[in-house]
Amino acid sequence: MCADTPQTPDYKDTLNLPKTGFPMRAGLPKREPAWLERWAQIGVYDKLREKAAAAKGSDAERKPFTLHDGPPYANGHLHIGHALNKTIKDMIVRSHQMMGFDARYVPGWDCHGLPIEWKIEEQYRKKGKNKDAVPVVEFRQECRAFADSWVEIQREEFKRLGITGNWDDPYLTMNYHAEAVIADEFMKFLMNGTLYQGSKPVMWSPVEKTALAEAEVEYHDKESFTIWVKFKVAEAGGFVAADGEDADYAGADSAIVAQDLEGAHVVIWTTTPWTIPSNKAVVYGADIAYGLYEVTGTPDECWAAAGDRFLLADNLAADVFKRARLSEDQYTRLRGVSAEELSSLSLKHPLAGAEGSNGEWDGIRDFRAASFVTDTEGTGFVHCAPSHGMEEFELYRDLNMLEQVITYNVMDDGSFRADLPFFGGTYILNRKGGEGDANKTVIDKLVEAGGLLARGKIKHSYPHSWRSKAPIIYRNTPQWFASVDRKLDDGMGEMGDSIRERALRSIDELVKWYPQTGRNRLFSMIESRPDWVLSRQRAWGVPLTCFTRKGALPTDADFLLRNEDVNKRIVAEFEEHGADVWYEDGFKARVLGNSVDPDDYDQVFDVLDVWFDSGSTHAFVLRDREDGTEDGIADVYMEGTDQHRGWFHSSLLQACGTKGRAPYRNVVTHGFTLDEKGMKMSKSLGNTIVPEEVVKQYGADILRLWVAQTDYTADQRIGPEILKGTADSYRRLRNTIRFMLGSLGDFREEQRVAPEDMPELERWVLHRLAELDQKVRSGYQSFDFQGVFSSVFNFATVDLSAFYFDIRKDALYCDGDTLNARAARTVLDILFHRLTTWLAPILVFTMEEVWLEKYPGEGSSVHLQDIPETPADWLNPPLADKWSKIRQARRVVTAALEVQRTDKVIGASLEAAPVVHVRDKEALAALKSVNFADICITSDIMLTNDPAPAEAFRMPEVDGVSVVFEKADGDKCQRCWKILPDVGRHSHAGVCGRCDGALS
Structure with a gap:
């Protein structure tokens, strides 16, 4: 190049390139804790409450909005389900706050109950310490301290996820006021006639020695013994065949009919051999086809002999004989047997007359038809131990025969009563929940007595305690129940006279369900549920604060003490001292006082079902706290789908008994969290995702974004590859926001352009913003975070990054003070305020970072802002159609x-x-x-x-x-890079006319 060749100047410094300190790499794991500290220093949650209080009575008054927290259990570190649940709640609260509500959130914890008690017992066992030797108050205090330690741990773990709320003053079910209110709510059941003591089969955990509610039970596969047992026909007679009966025996002489049935055996099938000692009856189906079968030959090792006759359902006979190791040529069907003929029979227990039985099973067994018998499995006959089966119990209850059929053979630890012949002292389960020796002992005795036809094993779904993971049993035991059908004379009958009626009407008339399937599930549960078992035979909980008259029967009118003055004294004692005071010496005399003679009454020491605790939270949180609600009703309850049988369910029953209606207006439900393959997470499979680890690797905002991108109403999946995809979406969004911030670096208010003066492209963006504002608000109102985020994300990456920003880069970088450039920056400023507030409920840390890049003041926070109102006249459908x-x-x-x-x-x-x-x-x-x-x-x-x-x-x-x-x-402009014919013809070398004007 010659020395005198003119050089084109470098125009790079004359371009208005983006300038921002907003980094491309987020560094969330390291930076998020600083924002948490900043929010604590500012007191963001309290400032929002102050803002709402200041606006009361003015045109800017904010309507209260309350999401009531379903309390997590204070027992262990958070799992991914906790993170999903609390993040959804946080998005609900934050979005409603930013839409103009005063959105309050009081976090809470469930602190009583067996899981905590079990942990303390485990500690005792390791030390060789006997729980029963420890004073109950001392034991309860250890449970309280254990729960309190986990509340502190979980509180910090929740806060790390960016969850906002009144963390300094949460609610705990073990707080003294909470315990007083729970007792008071229970005594409302006492006073309105809902409470009664009854004896019926309940789900019982022998390992934990307590009754369980349906919500405390989960189903797992279990291998059980299965046996086919012979009940000998004791007598037959009085049957006369009617015209048109089975040709095999139509017109037969009744004596002949009786003769071929006497000595025959009715065969039953059961997967619970341990219930055979409690058998009181056998039932059949009135519409089932039965036959009389005779064994004609037997192989070796068979418990049937040639000539044996058996009564079986025709559909099941072949399977039964196969189980008994008989081939098709070794038995024959003699004739059909009608239900009328069966009704003339009575049966003997297989252990009747056994040597050493002391006559325990010698009584005749009842034999009758029952509606629940089918011929799809078993033998077509069902053995009845009404003490251990609800259907059998209800059958004999309705027949007024419970006194004849109820037994008390099984103790609270799952062992047979010591004086039960042959089986006394044997256990259904061992102390760890494994197979005990009772089933084998029963089977061996049946073999010895000739009462067994076949045996085997079966793997089936079986109820287990969700706490101990041990199998449960049904056991008849005196318990305290809340009736769901008794008429309540409490002056709150607007929604019905009984708890069930009020609950069903509340579901349909007072509550909105997200998704609607939640309504169907809870409605069907309430429609068919039995009475609520309120009592637990444990120590750590709120006691059933009631007294029973000595010598009275549960059916007597004066069995329960109903005295308002006594109730008030109990509540006052609990308020001051907590529920532990119930167990102190002299308490009974103190609270009964002069109302009644303490010596006439017994104090009940069972504790309340913990679902009653959490079901009562509406009273001591929504009703009693200053940050509660005026009517004690929450705008939203939000939990997992399992809570249709848990918290949603118990809260509904409890409130319908004490408030007359549901305690919530909206119920939002999320599904379960699975791994990437759709498998349930399990430590043994090594597929668990721990929130703490995700936060350490990616940051809490990535976990929150995963929640926002999922359809939480169904089961969701999470794993390393899914999280990588979430992080990629985050990066794309972050790049869009970074461009926006960089282009706003030198924007001044005097450059703002009115919408009506903007070019069409900018007015099209405003139209899209107006459309999107409606979607965002509608989505947040209906708790559709997936819909909100996908709409905003698509807008940011497609409409903005790939279209609008791509087009306007040229004007923003290269124009001088032109309308295009000023209008573009005005729109960017409008975009900034909407994107940050739209996304702040989801990406709480990132949107704070974005906000502070533009508004870095000491008390500045995006979480103190509302979503800006969008003018309706920005909507322009004809313009949108054109574009x-x-x-x-x-x-x-x-x-x-x-x-x-x-x-x-x-x-x-x-x-x-x-x-x-x-x-x-x-x-x-x-x-x-x-x-x-x-x-x-x-x-x-x-x-x-x-x-x-x-x-x-x-x-x-x-x-x-x-x-x-x-x-x-033409030539390439050295400033804007357009190729135009006029390049080089202006005062500035190597540029086009547009750039020459900008340089001038």
Whole structure:
């Protein structure tokens, strides 16, 4: 190059390139704790409450909105289900706050109950310490300390996820006031006649020695013994065949009929051999076809002999004989047996007359029809131990025969009573929940007595305690129940007279369900549920604060002490001392006082079902706290789908008994969290995802974004690959926001352009914002975070990054003080305020970072802002329709240029000046009304209605638009890189006219 050759100046420094301190790499794991500290220093949650209080009575008054927290259990570190649950709740609270509500959130914990008690017992066992030797108050205090330690741990883990709320003053079910209110709510059941003591089969944990509620039971596969047992016909007679009966015996003499049934055996099948000692009856189906079968020959090792006769359902006989190791040629069907004929029979227990039985099983067994018998499994006959089966119990209850059939053979630890012949002292389960010795002992005795036809094992779904994971049994035991059908005379009958009626009407008339399937599930449960078992035979909980008259029966009118003065004294004692005071010496005399003679009453020491505790929280949280609600009803309850039988269920029953209606207006339900393959998470499988580990690797915002991207109403999946995809979405969104921040770096208020003065492109963006504002608000109102985020994300990455920003980069970087540049920055500022507030409930840390980049003041926080109101006149459907056509045409142009770029004909779109053939004249006019070259990011463009040549580029999905590639004519502007004919003809070397003006 010669020394005197003129050089083109470097114009890079004259461009208005983005300037921002907002980093491309988020570094969330290290930076998020600082924002948490900042929010604590500012007191964001308290400032929002102060803001709402200051606005009361003014035009800016904020309507209260309360999500009532279903309390997690204070026992162990958080799992991924906790993170999902609390994040959804947080999004609900934050979004409603930013939509103009006073959204309060009081976190809470469930602190009583067996899981904590079990942990203390485990500690005792390791030390060789006997729980029963420890004073109950001392034991309860250890449980309290254990729960308190986990509350502190979980509180910090929840806060690390960015969950907002009144963390300094949460509610705990073990707080003294909470215990007093729980007792008071229980005594409302006492006073309104809902409470009664009854004896019926309940789900019982022998390992934990307590009754369980349905919500405390989960189902797992279990291998059980299965046996086919013979009950001998004791007598038969009085049956006369009617006309038209089975031809095998129609017209037969009744004596002959009786003769061939006497000595026969009715065969039953059961998977619970331990219930045979408690058998009191056998039942059959009135509509089932039965037959009398005779064994004609037997193989070795068979418990049947030639000549044995058995009564079996015809559909099941072949299977029964196969189980007994008999082939088809070793038995025959003698004849049919009708239900009328069966009704004339009575049976003997298989252990009747056994040596050493002391007559325990000698009584005749009842034999009758029952509606629950089927011929789809077993033998067509069902053995009844009404003390251990609800259907049998209800059958004999309705017959007024419970006194004849109820037994008390099984003790609270799952052992048989010591004086039960043959089986006394044996255990159904061992102390760890494994198989005890009772089943084998019963089977061996049946074999010895000749009462067994066959035996085997079966793997089936079986109820287990969700705490100890041990199998449970049904056991008849005196318990305290809340009736769901008794008429309540409490003056709150607007929704019905009974708890069940009120609950069902509340479900349909007072509550909205998200998703609607939640309504169906809870309705069916309430519709068919039995009375609520309130009592537990444990120590750590709120006691059943009631007294029974000595010598009275549960059916006596004065069995329960109902005295308002006594109740008030109990509540006052609990308020001051907590529920532990119930166990102190002298308490009974103190609270009964002069109301009644303490010696006339016994104090009940069972504790309440913990579901009653959490079901009562509406009273001591919503009703009693200053940050509760005026009517004690929550706007939202939100939990997992398992809570249809748990917290949603118990809260509904409890409130219908004490408030007369449901304690919630909206119920939101989420599904379970599975691994990437759709498998349930398990430590043994090594597929668990721990929230703490995700936060350490990615940051809490990535975990929150995963929640927002899932359809939480169904089961969701999470794993390393899914989290990588979530992090990628986050990066794309972050890059969009980074460009926006960089382009706003030098924006000044005096540069703002009114919407009516903006170019069409900017007004189209405002239209999209108005559309999206409606979607965002509607989505947040209906708790659809997936819908909100996908709409905002698509807008940010497609409408903004790939379209609007792509087009306006040129004006933002290269223009001087032009309308295009000023309008673009005005729109960017509008976008900033909406994107940050729209996304703040989801990406709580990132949107704070974005906000502080623009508003870095000491007390500044995006979480103190509301979503800005969007003017209705920004909506412009005709303009949107026009720009839809423009964008469709642009797609064809950019696709055509991409072909040239791939073929290395051009390196960038600014090297092109294509000819665009548009068939539709209205579409052509739309393209000509805007700077279509700028929109396509080409240096020039020609628009024509002429027919397109055959070689023109076309896209099948965009009809009527074709593109012929042409290179741009002229030189490359050294500042904006457009190729134009006028480059080099202006005062500044090597630039186009537009850039020359900007430089001037």
